[in-house]
Amino acid sequence: MAHQTHHITYSAENSHLRWDNSLKPILTIPSDSEVTLELPDGGGNQFDAFSTTESITSFDLAKADPAVGPVFIEDAQAGDVLKVDFLSLKPMDFGWTAILPGALNFGLLADEFPDPVLKIWDLKTHASEGYTEFKEGIHIPIRSFLGVVGVARAEAGEWSTIPPYETGGNIDCKHIMEGSCLYLPIKVKGALFSCGDGHAAQGDGEVCGTAIETRMTARIRLSVIKGKPWIKSPNFETSGVKVKVWDTKGEYAVLGVDADLREASRKALKGLIEWLVAEKSLTREESYILASVASDLRIVEAVEMPHYAVACILPLNIFVGSP
Known part of the structure; x- marks a missing residue:
């Protein structure tokens, strides 16, 4: 019998900014359940479609990378594996990419790009054609994925959602798209799964510190798997289905x-x-x-x-x- 599907909206009560295995679950579900989540962008929804570079002056890093959850999965025990199937990933109508200044700048060339820049992307006009326009003559394929996907750590206390861990977190892996699945090692009873940080596109490396950040509606399936002790860090499997591309030019x-x-x-x-x-x-x-x-x-x-x-x-x- 198929399990009931569940829907979670984004709110202060349904999200957190630290991995903490003492957090109270917002939802308890059996294994193999589907969950639809309305997720914030990696900045905690501090920008909108009308934001400008000047808006960066009020950006609060303490609100970055919120994760919706945690979700308690019945029958999940430490030593098991949580399989996350990404069934559907739908971005909002706009996204943003920023070069953030000073201590906010995570970019690989932060020392060479000290000045703030904010770009707002239109993710609606050409969505049916599978791309967003960087500027005239430059099209970026929309390939949606979630930057933050993880389960609670075994260690007590609070752990920032900004870096990745062996339990997942802010892994920012563009290959785990719709149709793919992610395997996470479970460290605590119930797994305590959370996710967030929607991306419409990103290169491997996310070199300026941000991708095309966007709010996202994600439909996923969460399943507990026994007997895979070799999975000690995030593993993933892609669908093999090729995303839409234009003429290959090398x-x-x-x-x-x-x-x-x-x-x-x-x-x-x-x-x-x-x-x-x-x-x-x-x-x-x-x-x-x-x-x-x-x-x-x-x-x-x-x-x-x-x-x-x-x-x-x-x-x-x-x-x-x-x-």
Whole structure:
């Protein structure tokens, strides 16, 4: 018999900003239940469709990365695994990407981009065609996913929702889209599952510190799995279904080489920004934002010490009408 579906709205009472295994569940469900959640964006809904760069001055980092939950799953015990099936992910009509200033700036090149910038994206006009427009001639595929997905940690106390953990959290993995499933190691009775931080698109690395952040309605199925002790961190499985893309035009990539993996990543990103400014006539700030939502950082060499090689890769099919 199919279990009843459940609906959770976003509110202060139904969300939290810290992982804490003493939190009271907002919902208790049997395994294999479906839940629909109305989720906030990663900024805690502090921006709207009419916000401007000036709006960043009132941004409160203490409200960032709220998670809706926790949900208690019956029969879930420490040592089990929680399977999260992403059945539907629907973004709101708008999203935002920001270069945040000062202590708010999580970007890979925070030292080079000290000034705030806020871009508001229209996620409605071309939604049926599967993309949002960065600017004329540059289209970004909408590939929705949740940045924050996790279960409670075994350790007592409060743990920020901003970083990722072995139990999930702010993993920001763009590959766990609709149709995919995520496996999380359960550390406490009931699992205490929470999620949030909707994204309409992101590159691997989220290099400027934000993706296309958006509020999201997510329909998921939560199932307890026994006997998989090898799952000790988030594992995921993609659907194999190809998302809609335009004519494949290949990729442009810059390699960063350095003995420090982070510095190699920075060098690759800097090189891609320089290419975008020189060849695509974008500003440095536009290039940084575009790289965050569309380019992928990839380790291409990790054994020939003392140097690592990291590629910053941009798909050329985002440039519509370009040769």
